[in-house]
Amino acid sequence: MKVSILGAAKEVGRSAFLVNGNQTSILMDYGVLLKREPIFPMHVQPKDIDAVILTHAHLDHSGFAPYLFLSDSVETNVFSTLPTFDLSQLLIEDMIKISGFYLPFEYIDLLTMMKHSKNLQYREPHMINDFKVTLHESGHIIGGATILVEHEEKRLFYTGDINTRGSKLLRPADLDFDEVDLLIIESTYSQSEQMPREQSERELLEFAYEVIERGGTLFIPAFSVERAQEIACVLKTYNFPHKVVMDGMALKANEIMLKHPTFLKNAEIFKKSIGEAEWISGWNRRKRVVKEPCIIISPAGMLVGGSAVFYMQEVAKSDKNGIALVSFQGEGTPGRVLLEKRVTILDGKVRKCLADVKRFEFSGHNSRSELFEILDRIKGNPKVLTVHGDESSCTKFAEQIREKYGYDAKAPDAGEVTEI
Numbered sequence: 001m002k003v004s005i006l007g008a009a010k011e012v013g014r015s016a017f018l019v020n021g022n023q024t025s026i027l028m029d030y031g032v033l034l035k036r037e038p039i040f041p042m043h044v045q046p047k048d049i050d051a052v053i054l055t056h057a058h059l060d061h062s063g064f065a066p067y068l069f070l071s072d073s074v075e076t077n078v079f080s081t082l083p084t085f086d087l088s089q090l091l092i093e094d095m096i097k098i099s100g101f102y103l104p105f106e107y108i109d110l111l112t113m114m115k116h117s118k119n120l121q122y123r124e125p126h127m128i129n130d131f132k133v134t135l136h137e138s139g140h141i142i143g144g145a146t147i148l149v150e151h152e153e154k155r156l157f158y159t160g161d162i163n164t165r166g167s168k169l170l171r172p173a174d175l176d177f178d179e180v181d182l183l184i185i186e187s188t189y190s191q192s193e194q195m196p197r198e199q200s201e202r203e204l205l206e207f208a209y210e211v212i213e214r215g216g217t218l219f220i221p222a223f224s225v226e227r228a229q230e231i232a233c234v235l236k237t238y239n240f241p242h243k244v245v246m247d248g249m250a251l252k253a254n255e256i257m258l259k260h261p262t263f264l265k266n267a268e269i270f271k272k273s274i275g276e277a278e279w280i281s282g283w284n285r286r287k288r289v290v291k292e293p294c295i296i297i298s299p300a301g302m303l304v305g306g307s308a309v310f311y312m313q314e315v316a317k318s319d320k321n322g323i324a325l326v327s328f329q330g331e332g333t334p335g336r337v338l339l340e341k342r343v344t345i346l347d348g349k350v351r352k353c354l355a356d357v358k359r360f361e362f363s364g365h366n367s368r369s370e371l372f373e374i375l376d377r378i379k380g381n382p383k384v385l386t387v388h389g390d391e392s393s394c395t396k397f398a399e400q401i402r403e404k405y406g407y408d409a410k411a412p413d414a415g416e417v418t419e420i
């Protein structure tokens with residue numbers, strides 16, 4: 001088996017790995033790097049691949065897949081779990097609305113891709129010619145998977161984005177399988193530890209009580225898929241007694257997740273948290289709710305768009321209010337500006353944010369020690385490729401793996417080929 005790196009080389013975004021055997025070629029993920037102008041992975045001809053397998057719905061893993069379906073006559077299939085297809089469709093459709101101008105495909109191509117979608121179940125191997133492909137639960141977002149490819153007695157394991165500690169919404173990643181010859185592992189937080197989840201939850205709760213008890217509104221901008229629902233579940237688990245409202249694309253994600261209860265750790269808690277929250281629609285209600293003492297959860301997580309922009313502007317006007325940032329805040333985003341400078345910018349106007357702003361860690365990725373736990377558990381003497389992290393996270397992680405385990409580990413460049 002040969003693996004070519006088409007993206008996610010020393011960067012977070014545009015994950016894409018081409019796996020070639022003697023007769024079969026598959027693509028694992030085909031994502032975009034989301035910047036003001038999206039950046040794409042290296043190109044592949046659809047006729048040169050037998051299948052695409054998506055680990056999960058985030059656009060940096062799924063967002064470029066419609067490009068393989070520009071023609072109706074394409075025979076390639078795309079494999080993943082049902083929630084991944086439903087959520088990919090939602091997120092890609094939204095990307096087309098926002099960034100369509102920069103994309104080399106259109107909505108119709110997304111529909112063609114969905115016509116070629118084939119659902120896989122976790123732990124049920126599927127033959128793609130002479131490749132045996134198995135998805136395992138990744139714990140990262142609903143429907144998220146890792147990929148195991150077996151071919152001629154060689155075994156490749158790709159983590160995609162992984163969370164082995166689980167969350168309120170999701171079970172931990174499933175690492176129950178045999179020896180591996182090639183491990184492709186994400187490196188997002190390979191050089192940092194995140195705050196223990198329970199501590200983040202308690203601190204968020206404390207902040208929520210503090211803001212509401214002084215009569216304020218707490219606004220929580222959150223990614224529409226997983227993070228918005230995870231926060232609602234955290235509040236429910238601790239029996240938070242005050243009103244919680246949800247808005248924006250998180251509501252569509254709620255509906256999709258309600259359709260797939262078996263993919264959740266505790267469907268009952270999920271249904272309660274979502275069911276008891278108020279789902280906002282319409283500007284009249286939006287304008288009123290922002291003056292009530294309550295929690296508002298709404299995308300976009302980095303405040304780049306959606307109803308979050310309105311909520312941020314309104315909530316920022318009073319020091320009774322609070323803003324809890326629970327998602328990663330990318331360089332140059334309004335969320336990062338708010339966090340670092342305590343200002344909001346709308347139509348070029350800079351305003352001081354009077355509301356109390358705090359950041360909380362709720363990442364869906366493994367921390368450094370948890371990534372090393374994966375290496376402790378993996379059997380065999382694998383080659384290791386460290387991917388999906390910034391340059392130093394990938395490079396240092398590979399170095400540390402070489403030192404600690406003696407494995408042949410490296411942070412590959414785009415275009416590099418590894419053979420097992």
Ligand SMILES: [Zn+2]
Nearest residue numbers: 056058140161
């Ligand atoms: Zn992801």
